[in-house]
Amino acid sequence: xxxxxxxxxxxxxxxxxxxxxxxxxxxxxxxxxxxxxxxxxxxxxxxxxxxxxxxxxxxxxxxxxxxxxxxxxxxxxxxxxxxxxxxxxxxxxxxxxxxxxxxxxxxxxxxxxxxxxxxxxxxxxxxxxxxxxxxxxxxxxxxxxxxxxxxxxxxxxxxxxxxxxxxxxxxxxx
Amino acid sequence: xxxxxxxxxxxxxxxxxxxxxxxxxxxxxxxxxxxxxxxxxxxxxxxxxxxxxxxxxxxxxxxxxxxxxxxxxxxxxxxxxxxxxxxxxxxxxxxxxxxxxxxxxxxxxxxxxxxxxxxxxxxxxxxxxxxxxxxxxxxxxxxxxxxxxxxxxxxxxxxxxxxxxxxxxxxxxxxxxxxxxxxxxxxxxxxxxxxxxxxxxxxxxxxxxxxxxxxxxxxxxxxxxxxxxxxxxxx
Numbered sequence: 239x240x241x242x243x244x245x246x247x248x249x250x251x252x253x254x255x256x257x258x259x260x261x262x263x264x265x266x267x268x269x270x271x272x273x274x275x276x277x278x279x280x281x282x283x284x285x286x287x288x289x290x291x292x293x294x295x296x297x298x299x300x301x302x303x304x305x306x307x308x309x310x311x312x313x314x315x316x317x318x319x320x321x322x323x324x325x326x327x328x329x330x331x332x333x334x335x336x337x338x339x340x341x342x343x344x345x346x347x348x349x350x351x352x353x354x355x356x357x358x359x360x361x362x363x364x365x366x367x368x369x370x371x372x373x374x375x376x377x378x379x380x381x382x383x384x385x386x387x388x389x390x391x392x393x394x395x396x397x398x399x400x401x402x403x404x405x406x407x408x409x410x411x412x
Numbered sequence: 413x414x415x416x417x418x419x420x421x422x423x424x425x426x427x428x429x430x431x432x433x434x435x436x437x438x439x440x441x442x443x444x445x446x447x448x449x450x451x452x453x454x455x456x457x458x459x460x461x462x463x464x465x466x467x468x469x470x471x472x473x474x475x476x477x478x479x480x481x482x483x484x485x486x487x488x489x490x491x492x493x494x495x496x497x498x499x500x501x502x503x504x505x506x507x508x509x510x511x512x513x514x515x516x517x518x519x520x521x522x523x524x525x526x527x528x529x530x531x532x533x534x535x536x537x538x539x540x541x542x543x544x545x546x547x548x549x550x551x552x553x554x555x556x557x558x559x560x561x562x563x564x565x566x567x568x569x570x571x572x573x574x575x576x577x578x579x580x581x582x583x584x585x586x587x588x589x590x591x592x593x594x595x596x597x598x599x600x601x602x603x604x605x606x607x608x609x610x611x612x613x614x615x616x617x618x619x620x621x622x623x624x625x626x627x628x629x630x631x632x633x634x635x636x637x638x639x640x641x642x643x644x645x646x647x
Contacts (some may be wrong), residue, residue, distance in 0.1 A: 253473070254473035257473040258468050258473060259433075260432055260433055261468075261471055262464045262467035264429045266463075276533065285561035287552075289477060290550075290637075300434055302428055302432050302434050306428075321592075333482060339416050343418055344414070370424065371423060371424050372425065373423060377425075409529055
């Protein structure tokens, strides 16, 4: 679905109004990525602090996409700080991107969340857009200004990396 | 879009765009057709609208969002570069006459460096020091956050630690600094009052303690003090 972003630009940024309008989706994103309500509230604040600090970098377009990208980066940093080893449902890992697509969405998101802290930021942004926002590869490519081949390769390498955890490891969550 | 979208052909991002009025007229019309077609999607949207309303009531925008954003550092400091260059030349050219270090030196005060660490649950983070006259605080703290002050330097002086808000201050601690690295014996745990606060630390000679205390209690920041400013958000 197309958005207003392509046709209109926000005349100016009013972050207080944006907080009321976009705060709930940002908080929801943080909750889904962190699975920790208190931490999600901290990251909501962190997101808007970063948005305030870097508001001159906003170049128009979808404010939602801009804020969610900031939130994703803040969550990614937080996930890195509390890096955990990923564990797949029933100890099985998907062999391909298509196989992961067949998983129940809640299980898939849990799996992806635990793996995010073990990847790089660009891959994390791609994976979040794919498995949390449910965007198509070309939508992800447009939003992140990457080509579709790169998106596909990143998703594949993300899963390949997951398979390196396919052995019982000390400290993994039960 | 992926086959696995929960409300296919509507994606999760479409839902967010719909709820934040970012869909254009055509996309919005298509979305509303899907709302008619999928009762589960309509129920989900109703839930989300309730969440949005609750969010708006429970989470007022933080005060710092109304502040002028900080300019990039090169815009703030470029004009000082010649002055820094001159100062560097003077420092190189003149024999040192100060005590050195990263701390603050001022008439009647001691040279020291101080850090404030905030403990929230099992997380620790540093509270950046700020100038007393800077705009509204950029840091949000909350009830239950525990603040601990660590001091380096200033041995032989008296430390005064005060909490100021609304033009008044309370001296929380007066202690002689008897070792190069000194830590506050017990943390300051924030209460549930909402608003802006300022933590002030100053080291001074014993003879100046009375004057400094009165200044701190009157909401003033003595020369040579270090300050940390923050806003306290409602729970």
